[in-house]
Amino acid sequence: GAGVSQSPSNKVTEKGKDVELRCDPISGHTALYWYRQSLGQGLEFLIYFQGNSAPDKSGLPSDRFSAERTGGSVSTLTIQRTQQEDSAVYLCASSQDSFSTDTQYFGPGTRLTVL
Amino acid sequence: DAKTTQPTSMDCAEGRAANLPCNHSTISGNEYVYWYRQIHSQGPQYIIHGLKNNETNEMASLIITEDRKSSTLILPHATLRDTAVYYCIVRDTKIYNQGGKLIFGQGTELSVKP
Numbered sequence: 001g002a003g004v005s006q007s008p009s010n011k012v013t014e015k016g017k018d019v020e021l022r023c024d025p026i027s028g029h030t031a032l033y034w035y036r037q038s039l040g041q042g043l044e045f046l047i048y049f050q051g052n053s054a055p056d057k058s059g060l061p062s063d064r065f066s067a068e069r070t071g072g073s074v075s076t077l078t079i080q081r082t083q084q085e086d087s088a089v090y091l092c093a094s095s096q097d098s099f100s101t102d103t104q105y106f107g108p109g110t111r112l113t114v115l
Numbered sequence: 116d117a118k119t120t121q122p123t124s125m126d127c128a129e130g131r132a133a134n135l136p137c138n139h140s141t142i143s144g145n146e147y148v149y150w151y152r153q154i155h156s157q158g159p160q161y162i163i164h165g166l167k168n169n170e171t172n173e174m175a176s177l178i179i180t181e182d183r184k185s186s187t188l189i190l191p192h193a194t195l196r197d198t199a200v201y202y203c204i205v206r207d208t209k210i211y212n213q214g215g216k217l218i219f220g221q222g223t224e225l226s227v228k229p
Contacts, residue, residue, distance in 0.1 A: 004158075033216060043159065043219040056216070091158050095215065102215060106158030 002026065004107035006092050012113045013082055021077045021110045025094030032075050033095075033104060034067060038088040046090075049075065050097075082114045119203045124224040127197075133190040135223050137203030140184045147206050148179060149217070150188045152199040159202065159219075162188065193227045200224050 005024045013019050025032050034046040045059040049069040060066070064082075069075040079086055089109040095102040120138040127133040139148065150162040163170055163177045165186070170177045176189040190197055202222040206215065 031215065035217075035219075042221050043217075045216040045218065048216055059216070093158070103161045103164075104215070104217060106160070108158050 004092055004094055004105050006090075006107040006110050008110060009108065010111045010113075012115065014115050015084060016081055018078065018080045019082055019112065021079075021090050021112070023075045023077070023092030023094075023107060025073065025075070025092070026105055027073075029094035029096055029105075030072065031095045031097055031102065031104075032069055033093045034075070034077050035091045035093065036088040037091060037109075038085075041088075043091065046077070079112075082112075084114050087112055087114045119205060119220050121201075121203055121220065121223045123221065124226070126226050126228055127190075127193045129195060129227055129229050130192055133188075133193040133197065133225060133227070135188040135190075135201050135203075135225065136185065137188070138185045139203070139205050142183050142205050143207075144183075145207050148177065148183075148186050149204040149206055150175070150177065151202045151204065151217070151219075152197075153202070153222070154196075154199040162201075164206075193225075195227050195229065198225060198227045 007022045030051045032049045035043045037043045047060055047067045048056040064080045067077045089111050091106055091109045093104040093106045095104045147164050147166050149164040151159040152162055153159045163172055163175050165177045165179055179186045200222040202219050204217050
């Protein structure tokens with residue numbers, strides 16, 4: 001079946017602009033995660049959604065970052081007033097639930113470049 | 116979540132077994148050991164996970180020591196396509212209300228050579 005998809009695959013923007021990154025999780029998966037991977041860095045957790053519960057925003061680096069998940073499916077990560085340090089690959093993952101034994105399936109990522 | 120320690124890089128000859136070690140000396144009884152890998156320019160891919168017993172699937176085997184302080188991921192017959200960064204992650208079983216976020220370390224960069 002279809003995996004996690006993300007769009008766009010690449011995004012180049014100018015410093016100070018807002019960007020929106022989209023994630024389509026696997027159908028039926030109730031848990032959705034956003035991570036980012038900066039050049040030379042490991043993957044860091046950003047935000048997590050589980051069903052209708054309040055999202056876990058503990059990984060968001062600043063208030064310029066926000067995310068929403070509409071209808072329990074598609075999610076959008078928004079970065080306002082982008083800075084050069086926001087340049088990274090943004091990865092989305094989904095799992096059937098949030099139990100620790102549930103496998104997370106990752107999308108291909110969106111490579112964001114802030115000039 | 117417990118911290119893991121992995122070698123920065125390893126080489127393996129094509130067709131030979133690749134044995135990737137991971138130390139997790141502070142692991143608690145509630146924590147699973149997970150392995151993911153990331154091939155260049157792709158998202159991470161799940162490989163295998165275990166709690167106490169050794170596990171095997173179509174991709175790999177996971178050997179966990181009796182004291183659970185370390186584990187080894189085994190790729191029985193490595194191919195060039197197994198070249199990737201391999202991440203060992205420990206993950207609490209009792210975090211339903213906190214979500215199942217993965218905390219990635221730096222991983223081991225495995226290079227499979229012809």
